[in-house]
Amino acid sequence: MTDPAASADRAALADSPFTRTRLAIAILAVLAMLAIVSAIFFQAPQLVGATKILTDYDAFHVAGRLALEGRADDAYRLESMFAAQEEFTGKRSFMPWTYPPPFTLFVAMLANLPVGVGFLLFTGLTFAFYLHVVHRIAGRFTPGVLMLMLPTLLLLTRTGQNGFLTGGLIGMFLLAFLNRQPGAGLPLGLMVIKPHLAVGITLMTLAERRWQSVMIAALTVITLLLAATAALGPEVWSGFIDGIAESGTYLRDGYYPLFRMTSLYATAHTLGAGPGMAMVIQAAGALSAIAALLWLWRRGTSGNRLAAAICCASLFISPYNYDYDLTILGLAIAFVLPELAERTRPAEQTTLFALTWIATGYGLGVSITMPENSVVRLGDPESGARSLSLMAPMLLLVIALATLALRRAPLGSPAQDDSDAQVQGRMPAA
Template sequence: MIQPSPPGLATSKPVLIAILAVAAVLALVSAVLFQAPGLLGRDKVLTDFDAFYIAGTMAAHGEANETYQAAEMLAAQQAITNDQLLFPWTYPPPYMLFVAGLAQLPIGLAYMLFVTGSLLFYLAVLRRIAGDHLPGTLIAALPAVLLTVRTGQNGFLTAGLIGAFLLAFPAGRAGAGLPLGLMCIKPHLAAGIALLALIGRRWSAMAAAAGVVIAAGAAATLAFSPGVWGAFLSGVREAGDFLAAGYYQLFRMSSVYACVRSLGAPASLAIVLHGLGALIAIGLFLRLWHGGGEPRVVAAAACAMSLFVSPYNYDYDLTILGLAIAFVLPAVIARARSSELTGLLLLSWFTTGYGFAVASLGESRPGSLQPAEWPSLTAPALVLLVGAAAAILKRPATT
């Protein structure tokens, strides 16, 4: 979708090595900040992986149900730091089973194991999709990649699973159901591939996915007791109330809902407009499919469409955008002018880096606008990016 100037950077191995080196250094520094921030002269500041670790620790100690209660999670987080920012726990029980395993390790080691393993998985999937254009793909999605490394979020894992499904989809094998089923850890991001499996009539893959979901649910039930599902549903409802009240960091969210809500609209209007946007995205995807769209473009559209379905999407979920870029990058390079490629790159950086940049500005500039006062602009930027790339892809190739 996007390639920087000069064109050789899109396939440059030194650029790839440099990006991986930066990610490795950032991961090492982050591991220290998670485990012993005092070694770097810093106070403990809760980040996303801390929430994973806290939930996993509570679950391992027989308090799985309590993780879904905001008051209990806040108390556990404040036992580590006095930060008033709540990280609610709304992941399905199968994912809590996973983080309970990670919590058996010291947090710095657990973070390194998770972020390194999931990043390598993501890179392997991207490499199979992008081929020689992996460096250009990573350049275009660089803010999302570095953000995910720093926070220890699961964006690499979920994007890797989506990409693995899309790689297996054309063959029509039941094995495509494994990554589809594993997306039960974050089902709202699987909308694109689930719809693709349905309209593509991949019944064996869907049956395999259902088996994976049932097995994962059964394992979580055995580990935490059946009551964990009621606690999970209660936590989801409570999180929905928090979202409607504007308690989340809307400026870091990438949904239409977050954009409209951050501009001062009531939650009811924001959800209606978000629903309209989701329907438009789904409709355009179905039109592309039934119109016989080129397979790599259809795969990229499935990734993009998934980012418009749920009102609860964050900037670290934009690693999925990296998949879309990987699928169509060579085709865009063959059709776009140099100035257009530069513009697309800058727009991609804005889309994937806006939330993190705003958070950094609020922390580093006392007296400036605080993050909560900034609008959420990722969704309109994403619409522009996808629309511009789609327009370019309609042109005949020039190279």
């Protein structure tokens, strides 16, 4: 006989907001309109009565223009980057360039286009790539992933950062990795554009001894490094090394907008820990994340849950993680959302939804409340609480609550019914 309670739970799941196609269409429509408006702000803000404010994709465009002019190494030194910003845009903003030369070569190809057109092309294609990967993972639960990750999607669509690209590459790796395909090495190698986000997937590749994938990744990295060197000149590497050294100083002194960072380092530093102690806390958190990941792997955790754990661990390894990197969290959600939906009641889903929005949208919310052109620097008394970086603890709370929910049996299953009966049996009679 069919269990009426289980049937009711399956029916409710089928009608879940997480699976409603119209919701996804509405989100995509909003993102498309925002992308068009953002392109105007990049290209000709005067058309909407605004003044030019340098945003993330502007840094891509300026670095690309420098590369086209044979000055790629100047992008890595802040003073020459400031000069180039004023030369190409008439404005300047604190946006140090620390991407490896292969990504500089990539943005050089885009820099041949007007900034607004390049933004639309880059953001549109990388978002389509990310959406394709998410849909392959989440299937009919894709609307739920889009809904939960909306603050991050809005942030990337407005700024033109590369989170869609890196999220798509990591998702492609995980899909191939779970299917034991050597081709996982290709997206792993392409992550040379942002290697600090690839520690988790590299670790799993080595732990599983996927040597074919390792070889493909190594060949991909070598090819990209040689191509960048040939196209940009060997001097680009001295600039890159200088830029990394400068960025370490800026991170230590709090020049970066730490409130938008998702690392334990940023949280500890903004709460009063010195840079040394904050880095110790970051290292402890990174080692804990790696240890937890290896423990889950050794105990034979199911593929989708291990993939979600890889994504979550990747968020806490580097001290230099921003809110636009949270597309990786979206992958984790995509891998486990069907199971979460089966194990949580509407009130719990609402709570997780709200906490996820707060955790992923905190940096965006703080940015919106700040005056235009303002700079938040750690230690500036005028910045006040705006300097606090609270995303790491909020993300940990979301991950902890989701983990607890995943430990349950699905609602309406015999195991869940037995558990509920045991709880009721321990309750005193009214």
